[in-house]
Every structure is written in C-alpha cells, then in structure tokens.
Amino acid sequence: MTNTLAASATHDDGRAHLLLQSHEGSRLCEGVAAVLSPALPELGAAVARHFASPLAVEAGLLAGALPFDRAQAAHLMAPQRLVDAAPAQAWLQRMAARGDAPAPWAITPQPSRTRYEEAVAQAVQRLRGPDALHKVVLARTLRAHAAQPVNPWRLLQRLAGDPGVMRYVVPLPVPAGEAPAWLVGATPELLLSRRGARIVSEPLAGSAARVGDAVQSQALADALRGSAKDQQEHRYVVQAIADLLAPLCRQLRVPDAPSLHATATMWHLGTRIEGELKDSSPEGLGATSSAALAALLHPTPAVCGTPRALAAQAIAELESVPRGFYAGAVGWCDATGDGDWHVALRCARVQGHEARLFAGAGIVADSVPALEGAETRAKFNAMLNALELDLAALPSDL
C-alpha cells in the first residue's frame, strides 16, 4: 500500500507541495516520501499500518485528498518535511508571482446551464415519485482555458481574505507523461476534525448567495433560515452524520437547529456536531483516526444525497462530467490520529492551461431547477474571482 515514489509527479521547484491554510494556521508540506492510495473502505486500516511501520519517520503526517467515489483510490502523501510558517509564506509569495495573469480565459459550461437545469428537473421527478430517494446533490462544471499554464499558487492567493473558509492546493495523481495536476479551492465545510478524543463535524446544506447590498443580503439570509425546503435538505445531512458517529462516541452534541454560516460569497445553514470518542487509544486508530472517520462519513448527504447508494446512482446517471476529487475531502492526519478533513468544495482541478471549476446543489422534491442553476452559479463566484475575471462582464447564462 505504501509506495516510495512520487506518483503524483514532481511539481514546482522539482518537489511536490501541498498547502492547507485557514485562519487557524497553515500547513505547507514539501516533497513526497511515500504515497498511499487505498479505496475509502480500506483507508483507516491503511493509514494505521503506515504509521505503525518504521518507514513513517518523515514529517509524521499524511496529507492529501479523498475522491468523491468511495470505490476510487485516495491520494495521500507522506511529505518529506513541513515548512515553518514564515518561510512557507515567503515561498507561497514567490510561487504566486511566477508568470503573468492567466487572461484571456475561454469559459465553457459543461454541461450547459440549461442542460443542468433539465437534469435537476429529472431528479425532482424522481424525488416526487415512488422511489426511496429523498435528496440528491447534482453538480456541473465550467471548463476554463487560458493562454498560459495555470498557476495554482496564484489562484490560492486570490482566494485569500475570507475567514469562513479553508484554502487548499493539493497535488493530484496523473497518468505518466501528463502535466502535474492540483485541486485548488476554498471550502467552508468541515467534514471531520479530531484532537485526542474530541471530534467535530460541521456540515453545511441549504444555501443562498450573498449580495453587495447589506439589507438585501440579510433578507436573503433570513429567507434561507425560514425556508422549509432548505431546513429539510439540511436535516438529512445532520441525521446521517449523527447516526454514523453516535456508536463511536460516549457523548455527541447535536444542536436542534442549524445556524447561519457565511463565506465572502455565500450563506449556508450549518450545524456544529461535537463528540467525544469512546476509544481514542492508539490500538483503535484503524477505525478512529481522523482519516478513518472522514472515510466513514464520506460522502455525506451534503454532497451526495439520501439514501447514499441511491443518490450515488442518480448522480452517476444524471451528471456528465466525473467528479474526481471534487466533493471528496482534503486534509491531514498524524500518527496519533489527530487531523482535519474538509469537504473539497468551491474548487477547480488545475492542469496545464486548464482549470475545471465544480459546483453543486442539493435537490429535494420541492426544488426549483432555475434556482438550483442560480445557486451553482453563485457558488462558482469565489473561483471565478480567483481566475481574475470581471464577474459583471460574464455571460448571464453561465
């Protein structure tokens, strides 16, 4: 399971770099001493085996990405070293300054917004029919092509200044001979965090765009809080996470009602679930490390739907572009099992001259296709802004 090679290709400065950055601090990983690529059901055991092996000396942690599809391979790297905060900041600035602005971009919706809204309408029919499907999350993409190679570090810097998100650049596996690829984004959603016996999950579901005018924006937030449809979308997620965590916890605190979570561009309904593990011993890490717990919870109904298997099947039928690592998770886990895993949202897969942006929305029986199209459009804004595009000048049907 542990390969001592840089399967994710060498990147900038000849070494792969991975960066996770939030208002709580930042983690820049340099070099690749080993790669772990188990499918999600085997992830917890593979991570525990890695840390039990004498090879796991390096920087003492694993960091990387989990794919959306549980059957596909994760991409976790044991870095050669962790870079301290000050040199990490200097390194990032140097990398971000490389090359010119990536203009002009050619942007192609895949599928078109109309085709996406048709897929949402089909999903609504199913949700109203006799099937047991209650919620499904449908995504779409924008393919952005630039005249120059896309610099993921420049995009990351453009995502700065939003305290409601965790920013990330994570190298992705690529077939031999291809240009390096990264997942770059700024996610507001915490899948699972563990410190000792304490765990936290903070799912989001139910969304509205934030707009420039403060009064109007507050009205949108109030409407979101009062929306029965959004509250229902949200409840499915909280219930699924609580059901999976409860058997592992001696205490689990699940608030009755969600609160409002803000990013620079969106409002979300969010619930902070806090628990205390029954077993936080080193022997239990195969099932209780932060990586194992993230793999247990993923994919939640925030990115897949309810029930999970039916929703995943509907996604496979109704979406035309594979998700890859979008709507998976990005994060880290150390030898004690501590770690943070965020849902891989508000992101783009960057490779060569291309950035592919992803955004999705939760669909329930009461969803209105045009509104879900608009919600995905609003969710693209953070990344479109990172591409240095003039948002006001973009076509209205994007």
Ligand SMILES: C=C(O[C@@H]1C=C(C(=O)O)C=C[C@H]1O)C(=O)O
């Ligand atoms: C699927 C995405 O977002 C998810 C779906 C949400 C919703 O349906 O309201 C809200 C937050 C995320 O859990 C995305 O941003 O692409």
